[in-house]
Amino acid sequence: MQLKSETLIDIKGLCNKFGDNLVHDNLDLSVSSREIVAIIGGSGCGKTTLLRSVLMLQAPTSGSIKLFGYDIDQVTSSQLKSIQHNLGVMFQSCALFSSLTIIENIMFPMDHLGAVDLESKRKLALLKLFLSGLAPEVADLYPSELSGGMKKRAAMARAIALDPKMIFLDEPTAGLDPVSANELDLLVLHLRRSLGITFVMVTHDLDTLWKVPDRVIFLGNGVVLADGSMEELMACSNPMVQDYFSGDRAQQRQKIGHGE
Amino acid sequence: MEEALIDQSQAMRYIVDSNTIYCRGDWTLQNIKQLKSSFKELDSSYEKVTAIDAVGISSLDSAGILLLLRMVSSCPGVDLSLQPLGLTSEFQILFDYVQQEDKKSKLQPFVVHKEPNAIYRLGVNVVTCYLSIVSFICFLGELFSEFFAIAAKPALLAWDCIFESIDSVGLRALPIVGLMSFLIGVVLAYQLSEQLRSYGADIFVVDITGVAILREFAPLITAIVMAGRTSTSFAALIGTMKVNEELDALSTMGVTPMSQLILPRVIAVIIIMPLLIVWADIFGILGSMIMSHALLKIPFPVFISRLHSSVGYMQYILGMIKAPAFALIIAGVGCIQGLSVEYSADSVGKKTTKAAVQAIFLVIIIDALFSIVFSILDL
Numbered sequence: 190m191q192l193k194s195e196t197l198i199d200i201k202g203l204c205n206k207f208g209d210n211l212v213h214d215n216l217d218l219s220v221s222s223r224e225i226v227a228i229i230g231g232s233g234c235g236k237t238t239l240l241r242s243v244l245m246l247q248a249p250t251s252g253s254i255k256l257f258g259y260d261i262d263q264v265t266s267s268q269l270k271s272i273q274h275n276l277g278v279m280f281q282s283c284a285l286f287s288s289l290t291i292i293e294n295i296m297f298p299m300d301h302l303g304a305v306d307l308e309s310k311r312k313l314a315l316l317k318l319f320l321s322g323l324a325p326e327v328a329d330l331y332p333s334e335l336s337g338g339m340k341k342r343a344a345m346a347r348a349i350a351l352d353p354k355m356i357f358l359d360e361p362t363a364g365l366d367p368v369s370a371n372e373l374d375l376l377v378l379h380l381r382r383s384l385g386i387t388f389v390m391v392t393h394d395l396d397t398l399w400k401v402p403d404r405v406i407f408l409g410n411g412v413v414l415a416d417g418s419m420e421e422l423m424a425c426s427n428p429m430v431q432d433y434f435s436g437d438r439a440q441q442r443q444k445i446g447h448g449e
Numbered sequence: 450m451e452e453a454l455i456d457q458s459q460a461m462r463y464i465v466d467s468n469t470i471y472c473r474g475d476w477t478l479q480n481i482k483q484l485k486s487s488f489k490e491l492d493s494s495y496e497k498v499t500a501i502d503a504v505g506i507s508s509l510d511s512a513g514i515l516l517l518l519r520m521v522s523s524c525p526g527v528d529l530s531l532q533p534l535g536l537t538s539e540f541q542i543l544f545d546y547v548q549q550e551d552k553k554s555k556l557q558p559f560v561v562h563k564e565p566n567a568i569y570r571l572g573v574n575v576v577t578c579y580l581s582i583v584s585f586i587c588f589l590g591e592l593f594s595e596f597f598a599i600a601a602k603p604a605l606l607a608w609d610c611i612f613e614s615i616d617s618v619g620l621r622a623l624p625i626v627g628l629m630s631f632l633i634g635v636v637l638a639y640q641l642s643e644q645l646r647s648y649g650a651d652i653f654v655v656d657i658t659g660v661a662i663l664r665e666f667a668p669l670i671t672a673i674v675m676a677g678r679t680s681t682s683f684a685a686l687i688g689t690m691k692v693n694e695e696l697d698a699l700s701t702m703g704v705t706p707m708s709q710l711i712l713p714r715v716i717a718v719i720i721i722m723p724l725l726i727v728w729a730d731i732f733g734i735l736g737s738m739i740m741s742h743a744l745l746k747i748p749f750p751v752f753i754s755r756l757h758s759s760v761g762y763m764q765y766i767l768g769m770i771k772a773p774a775f776a777l778i779i780a781g782v783g784c785i786q787g788l789s790v791e792y793s794a795d796s797v798g799k800k801t802t803k804a805a806v807q808a809i810f811l812v813i814i815i816d817a818l819f820s821i822v823f824s825i826l827d828l
Contacts (some may be wrong), residue, residue, distance in 0.1 A: 287692075288795030294531060305481055305512075313478070313512050319550040320511075333792035351478060352510035383546040384511075 192408035195222045196241060196258070197355050197387050199247045205238050212238050214411030217254070222354070225381055225388040225401055230408035231433065237393045239408070240357060243389075245269075257354070274302070277348030277356040277386075281363060285332040285338045292318070293327040298350045314350065320384075322376060323348040329440060338369030345376065349384065356380075358390035363398050370394060374401050407433070461520075462492050468497055470520070470535065473505025477515025484516055504535035514547040536659050572594035581785075587776075588785050592715060595707045611715035611720075616733045618679050618714075620720035623728060626674050630729035634658065634736025635665050642744040651745045654737070655752055662733035669816055671729045672775040675722070677806035680783035683714060684804035687787025688797040696788075706788070715780040722776035723769055730765065767828060782808040 198220040211403040220226050228236050241247040243254060244260055256272050256336040258279050264272065285294050295314040299305050318328060321342045328393065332340060361377070362370035368418050374397050380386050392398065398405060398419055405416040405422050409429040415422050423434055461484075462471045467683045470491070476484060500787050504514075521531050536544055565573075596811065599606050637658050645654055687710060734756070742745040786804035790796045 191633075287793030299478065302479055305478060306485070309481055309512060309515070310484070312515055316511055316547065316551055331793065352512075383542060385543070395526065 191198055196208070196220070197222055197256065198241070198389070199258075201253045201255075203239075203242065203254065204250045205235065205242060205247075206250045213242075213249070213252075213256055214438065217414050218406065219414055220387065220389055223385055223387055225377065225391070226404045227331075227398055227402035228391050228408060229393065229398065229405060230414075231429070234408045235411065236408060237359070240359060240389075240391060241351070244276065244357065246274075274298075274351050275354045277351070277353040279341070279344045279358045281359040283344040285340060285347065287332050288330050290331055291323075291335070291408050292438060293351050294332070294343065297345050298347065305391040313387055314346075317346040317349055318343075319339075320349060320380070322372065326335065334341070336410075338365050338372070341365065341369070341373055342376070345380075349380065349386070349395065352384065353386065355387040355389065358388060358392070360392055360394075361390060362392065362394040363435045367396075370396065432449075461487050468499040469502050470498055470500075470506060471502045472517070473507070475508045476506050476511045476516065477508055478512040478663070481512050481516065484513070488516065488520060490521065498531070500535040501531060502535055503533035503540075506536065506540065508596050509536070509540045509543065511543070511547050514544050517544070518548060518682070541690040547807065564653070585785060588781060591707055592712065592781070595712050599826065601709060605708070606683060606716075607709055607713045610709070611717045614714050614717035615721055617682075618675070618717055619725060619821070622674065622678055622725060625678075626671055626729050627732040629670050629674060630667055630733040631736040632671055634662055634733040634738075635740045637661060637666070638737040638740035639744065642741065646745065651747065652751075652755060654741050654745060654747070655755040658737040658741075659756050660764050661736065662737065663730055663760065663764040664728050664768045665816075667733050668726050668771045669773065669812070671725045671732075672771075672779065672816075673809055675718070675725070675775070675779045676782075676812055678804055679718065680779050680786075680804040680808040683780065683783030683803050684786040684790075684801045685797060687784055688800050689709075689795035690711060690788050690791035691788065692792055692794065692797060711780075711784045711788075714784065715777065718780040719773055719776040722779075723772040726769060726772055731769070763828070767823060770814065771819050774819075775812055778811045780810050782811065 196219050198218065200216060200218040203213045203218075204211070212430075216239070218239075228239065230236055238247065242249045243256070257275065258432065259268055259272060261269075261272070279400045285291070286297065291299065292311065292314050295317050299310050299313065312346075315325060315378075316326065316413040318325065323339060323346065323354050326338060327343070332343065335343060345356075358377070361373055365373065377388055377390075377400060381388060388402075390397075390402065404417065405419055406413055407422060407425075407430050409427075414427050415430050416426045417425075421429060425431070474480070503516070503517070517533055521533075533544070626661075638654055641654050641657055642651070645651055645657075687696070687706070690710075696710075699706050699709055738749060738752050741752060742749060783804045786800040786807070790800045
């Protein structure tokens with residue numbers, strides 16, 4: 190697909206309303222190519238809704254969302270297809286198809302491109318498996334036979350199946366042990382470097398936040414309250430941002446972070 | 450992009466003078482089939498390649514790189530360390546990375562699963578069948594021991610679950626059970642009246658439809674509707690809970706799924722089954738009565754008094770005796786299938802189907818057994 194701009198996501202005046210509950214109130218946000226952006230904020234601040242809106246799973250109440258320079262309200266169906274081929278998603282609970290083996294899961298998105306023979310698909314799927322750091326023995330197992338960390342990697346392998354330009358991660362390190370979480374962080378950085386993928390992640394993992402993203406966006410009251418590096422966010426004077434980082438865990442992490 | 454698509458047929462060109470393959474266009478997964486076919490054409494036309502010129506490649510993804518790598522390794526007389534020249538820096542990084550990762554995959558051949566033969570499958574089926582019988586017996590044992598344990602402390606029983614099940618399994622099934630038995634009554638009386646009229650034995654329509662409905666049709670139709678409605682819903686509910694680890698959560702709280710989920714449902718079905726059969730009896734007889742009146746001109750009071758005098762209560766009781774057995778099968782099969790779900794969505798679907806099939810099959814088998822026993826006892 191031809192990129193219309195280097196700004197992969199461009200959100201202007203997004204509003205989302207559920208009943209009387211205004212989740213997003215004129216929210217503006219943009220993500221450039223090859224960036225790693227983390228979206229944070231307290232519970233119920235609309236992180237997931239934002240992700241769902243961008244992924245076209247949920248139509249926003251008002252506002253415009255541009256992906257790869259195309260307004261998603263006005264795309265033709267073929268443009269929509271190619272936009273979707275350039276988006277990978279790793280859901281919080283992985284959402285691997287439980288009735289398919291890992292390799293079939295990875296090959297699944299390729300099936301829908303048509304005209305790809307089985308041999309190429311298998312070979313390519315195996316490559317994606319390696320890229321996400323899984324052993325080939327895993328290929329013919331079912332998702333239920335994998336550990337949490339391996340499932341995340343398998344979900345990542347499926348997300349990069351079509352060489353997307355951008356990947357969304359919903360709580361990538363949730364429920365992982367520190368070692369696996371660290372490996373996943375490194376994987377994200379590695380994939381950005383080698384495949385040039387842009388990442389947008391929703392996370393609460395402070396270790397990840399310090400290590401991975403170039404930019405952290407803090408959502409609150411339906412708008413972007415703060416936008417910058419972690420250091421900038423820590424120095425932010427907004428009381429909600431202050432609150433978020435003033436918990437014991439955040440304080441401890443900060444000490445370690447500065448000590449490094 | 451448009452231009453690249455048109456040029457796709459010339460994605461690879463071999464120039465003899467320079468022993469070079471020139472690559473151009475979109476080397477992406479979308480185009481992989483065309484790329485492969487042009488690669489095959491190329492295959493026969495050259496002898497020695499000393500260079501691959503990749504300057505013309507406008508877009509490249511990992512599928513394209515795999516093909517490039519294959520090209521390098523399969524060219525005759527080629528130096529394996531040959532690298533495509535002129536990739537943009539972005540593509541070069543990607544290429545190096547994929548090449549490095551791809552080397553690992555060569556060491557690991559794929560395991561292809563063999564389709565098991567007929568004898569193996571037969572063995573698996575026999576063992577599965579045996580195990581399912583064993584598990585049903587175990588289930589009944591566990592159910593009864595749980596029942597007696599809880600009978601001592603009735604307060605522990607999940608009463609709300611029983612009432613809820615009675616509502617969803619019983620009350621909401623009334624329309625369909627009523628309608629089906631009414632129609633069966635109508636059809637039965639209609640078919641019989643044609644035959645009986647020719648013998649002048651009109652009034653016997655009451656005897657025959659009465660016995661058939663009270664003794665066989667009402668219990669069987671009710672059981673089949675329940676097997677389709679209730680067994681499947683139990684299997685799907687318990688199966689989904691298992692996939693969701695809710696059953697494990699219950700167990701860790703010291704509450705067995707048996708006492709909290711299964712026993713109340715079995716009790717509810719045992720309570721509701723005879724009531725539904727009575728309901729089916731009423732509508733079946735009503736259907737037959739209306740049809741007899743319409744076709745044979747038998748007045749309603751005559752029909753009812755004839756029902757009293759020649760069919761009697763025994764037939765009704767024989768029909769009702771089957772109710773607890775049917776109830777146990779319907780609730781039991783649904784719950785067992787739900788419990789045997791493995792951790793996948795696919796499995797929930799399979800076990801739900803199996804619940805319906807097994808429940809209907811067993812209901813009919815048990816019904817046949819009852820008929821045999823009744824005939825031995827001369828009832």
